[in-house]
Amino acid sequence: MAGTRRIVVIGAGGAGLAAALEAGRAGADVLLLEAAEQVGGATARAGGVVYASDTPVQKARGVQDSVDELINYYMTVSRHELEPRLLRASAEGTRQVIGWLEDLGITWNPDRLYIAGLEHKPRGHMPTGDTRGLGPAGGAMIVAALLTAVERADNVEIRTGTRCTSLLTGEDQVVVGVRTETGEEIPADAVILATGGFGAGTEMLRKYWPDAVRHGDWHWYLGPDTNIGDGVRMGLAAGGELRGRGGTLLETPNFGRLNDAFTPPWLIYVNKHGHRFVDETDTYCVMPHLIGRQPEGRCWAVFDDAALQKVADGGYVDPYGLGVDLESNWTAAMLRRQIEAGVVTSGATLAELAARTGIAAAGLEATAEQWNADVAGGRDTVFEKQGTLAPVSTAPFYAVELRPAIIGITFAGLRIDHEARVLDTAGRPIPGLFAGGEVVGGLDADVYAGGGTSIGNALVFGRTAARTATGGAA
Ligand SMILES: Cc1cc2nc3c(=O)[nH]c(=O)nc-3n(C[C@H](O)[C@H](O)[C@H](O)COP(=O)(O)OP(=O)(O)OC[C@H]3O[C@@H](n4cnc5c(N)ncnc54)[C@H](O)[C@@H]3O)c2cc1C
Numbered sequence: 001m002a003g004t005r006r007i008v009v010i011g012a013g014g015a016g017l018a019a020a021l022e023a024g025r026a027g028a029d030v031l032l033l034e035a036a037e038q039v040g041g042a043t044a045r046a047g048g049v050v051y052a053s054d055t056p057v058q059k060a061r062g063v064q065d066s067v068d069e070l071i072n073y074y075m076t077v078s079r080h081e082l083e084p085r086l087l088r089a090s091a092e093g094t095r096q097v098i099g100w101l102e103d104l105g106i107t108w109n110p111d112r113l114y115i116a117g118l119e120h121k122p123r124g125h126m127p128t129g130d131t132r133g134l135g136p137a138g139g140a141m142i143v144a145a146l147l148t149a150v151e152r153a154d155n156v157e158i159r160t161g162t163r164c165t166s167l168l169t170g171e172d173q174v175v176v177g178v179r180t181e182t183g184e185e186i187p188a189d190a191v192i193l194a195t196g197g198f199g200a201g202t203e204m205l206r207k208y209w210p211d212a213v214r215h216g217d218w219h220w221y222l223g224p225d226t227n228i229g230d231g232v233r234m235g236l237a238a239g240g241e242l243r244g245r246g247g248t249l250l251e252t253p254n255f256g257r258l259n260d261a262f263t264p265p266w267l268i269y270v271n272k273h274g275h276r277f278v279d280e281t282d283t284y285c286v287m288p289h290l291i292g293r294q295p296e297g298r299c300w301a302v303f304d305d306a307a308l309q310k311v312a313d314g315g316y317v318d319p320y321g322l323g324v325d326l327e328s329n330w331t332a333a334m335l336r337r338q339i340e341a342g343v344v345t346s347g348a349t350l351a352e353l354a355a356r357t358g359i360a361a362a363g364l365e366a367t368a369e370q371w372n373a374d375v376a377g378g379r380d381t382v383f384e385k386q387g388t389l390a391p392v393s394t395a396p397f398y399a400v401e402l403r404p405a406i407i408g409i410t411f412a413g414l415r416i417d418h419e420a421r422v423l424d425t426a427g428r429p430i431p432g433l434f435a436g437g438e439v440v441g442g443l444d445a446d447v448y449a450g451g452g453t454s455i456g457n458a459l460v461f462g463r464t465a466a467r468t469a470t471g472g473a474a
Contacts, residue, residue, distance in 0.1 A: 004029065005189045006028070006189050007188060007190050007191075007469055008033065008178050008186055009030060009191075010164045010191065010194060010195055010231060010234075011041060011193070011196055012040070013040060013041025013042060013143070013437060014043035014458040015437025015458035015462035016034070016436075017146035017462070018459045018463050019434075019469075020150050020466070021146055022467060023469060024156040027155070028466075031157050032156060032158045033162045033186075036161070036226045038160060039158065039160060041223065041227065042223035043142060043143050044143045045139060045224070046135075046138065047137050047322035048126070048139040048140070048141055048322075048455060049125065049138065049455065050098065050101075050125045050142075050456045051124060051125070051449070052070075052098050052123060053065040054067050055095055057098060057108040060110040061110035061111070063113065065121050067088070067091040070091045071088060073117075073119050074087050074091070077118060077447050078444070078446075081445035081446075082445055085418040086418055088418070093460030094456035096460075097459045100459075105130070106145050108125050113126070114320050116451035116452050117449050117450020117451065117453075118449075126138055126321075126322070127141045127142055129144065130144050131144055132144035132148070136324055136325045137324045138322070162180055163180060164181070165179055166179045167179070172431070173239050173424070173430055173431065174430075175431065175433040178191055192420075193235055193422070193433070193434070193435040194231070194439060194458075194465075195230050195232075195439045196226075196227040196231070199227055199408070200224065208245065208412040209410060211249075212247060212407050215404075218405035219407060220407065221407040227438075229410075231414070232412070235422050235439070236414070239425065240430060241423060241424060242415070243414070243415040244443070246444075246446050247409050247411045249284075249288035249405065249406060249407060250288070250404065250406040251403060251404045251406075252405055253338070253343070255329050259324065260317070260329045262320075262326070264387075264388075265281050265316070265389060267303055267330065268280060268301070268303070268392060269301055270364060271298060271359075272295045274359050276367055276382065277294060281385055283450075285447055285449070285450060286447060289446065291402065291403075298358075298401065301399065301400050302368075302397065303390070303392065304390075304396075304397050308336070310390070311390050316328065316387075335398070344398050345398065345400065346397065350365050350397055351364075368392045368393070371392060375391045411441060411443075414439060414440055415440075416435050417429065418464075420434045420465035420468055421433070421468060434466075435461070437458035437461065440457070
């Protein structure tokens with residue numbers, strides 16, 4: 001009977017809170033277990049952008065969009081590697097999530113809709129609301145809204161500081177509960193895995209995403225330490241199948257642990273041959289892949305002394321007003337410190353800079369010549385970069401190597417179906433086991449479709465998992 005079902009949700013980020021709320025609303029007896037001392041997970045640290053199409057917010061802005069267009073875009077970006085049934089569930093679900101969050105107290109300003117990926121229509125929905133001190137920006141607003149609603153439900157209990165380490169299984173692979181780190185066994189009619197990604201799990205990164213850790217101690221994760229991949233491990237141990245690979249990385253000069261997601265337009269990036277290869281302000285959805293494909297995977301940011309004197313003010317740190325804890329590497333004060341420390345290489349001429357860094361001198365000089373002519377003409381004729389362009393013409397010249405090493409999101413995870421049932425290696429649902437959020441794989445393939453797809457999917461499949469687990473699925 002639905003009213004007496006006991007649901008255990010593991011992980012209290014966006015997916016877990018959404019699942020707990022919906023399972024509670026469906027009349028289940030819900031226990032939400034969270035490893036950290038505070039709820040929120042990566043969701044609470046996030047900008048909180050939700051990627052959605054055909055929403056009232058878009059309509060208020062005059063944007064004509066549709067669920068099918070979003071699915072087509074997603075399929076193109078993923079080169080048809082993803083299952084349309086999941087994308088349809090995601091696209092339909094995120095459209096509904098916008099109104100669902102509104103009912104929970106979130107507001108969306110149509111003027112703040114923005115292009116959050118590689119698409120041409122603004123689908124990035126930025127929330128406004130109370131953070132309750134749970135984080136810096138929109139992600140915390142979403143968590144706060146969910147938490148407030150969960151706290152009002154007397155059939156949902158939250159237990160923080162409780163890490164789950166394994167699933168209890170009965171006959172025929174049926175999941176019948178969970179075991180915590182302290183050995184407590186908690187029976188359940190259904191378990192929903194919502195443990196997030198594994199960005200803090202070096203072992204799992206080595207296994208499923210070695211590129212993320214190839215730069216040794218340069219790599220670090222923007223999310224919480226508790227996101228080590230427990231849910232993926234538990235799901236696989238219960239017979240689940242792994243789907244997906246890769247994730248999102250940000251390039252960094254490794255000056256410190258700064259979340260520097262956006263590159264100021266006055267920098268140019270060159271490869272070992274001294275060639276530019278991208279609009280340097282291009283989205284993080286594609287940048288790490290492009291850097292990785294350069295000769296030896298190497299890339300340097302180059303600028304000159306005039307840029308250091310004039311434009312390195314850090315003003316480009318948050319061009320979309322995400323409000324996340326962003327901090328620029330590219331301030332004059334930081335750069336001067338790094339030049340002094342020898343981390344940023346300098347040269348009296350471009351040829352000297354090239355010799356000191358290992359960049360090909362002829363290529364660098366030719367690139368600077370083209371770039372300077374473009375800046376003088378007011379247009380980047382090669383990569384069509386917009387914004388404040390600055391020439392590379394005043395000595396001394398500077399270069400610092402960048403590596404894609406800051407982990408934002410991990411894509412590999414458990415295979416689910418459109419009803420959020422965890423599937424086994426034969427493609428059959430594992431009885432009693434459901435999943436939503438970054439613990440799930442198969443919703444991204446290499447290239448990230450756009451900022452907001454992760455939180456959107458976490459909320460959608462968290463909700464769906466609750467609906468299915470409480471017996472409301474088709
Ligand atoms: C800084 C930052 C900014 C981002 N910005 C955006 C954005 O604007 N839009 C967007 O779509 N995406 C963004 N992302 C990605 C997005 O936030 C996540 O993919 C998404 O929020 C994941 O939600 P989740 O509920 O699956 O996981 P999380 O929110 O990470 O929650 C997982 C929870 O599970 C808990 N947990 C883990 N293991 C266990 C265990 N064994 N037992 C009990 N609990 C456990 C964790 O402690 C954590 O609280 C951002 C990520 C970061 C780090």
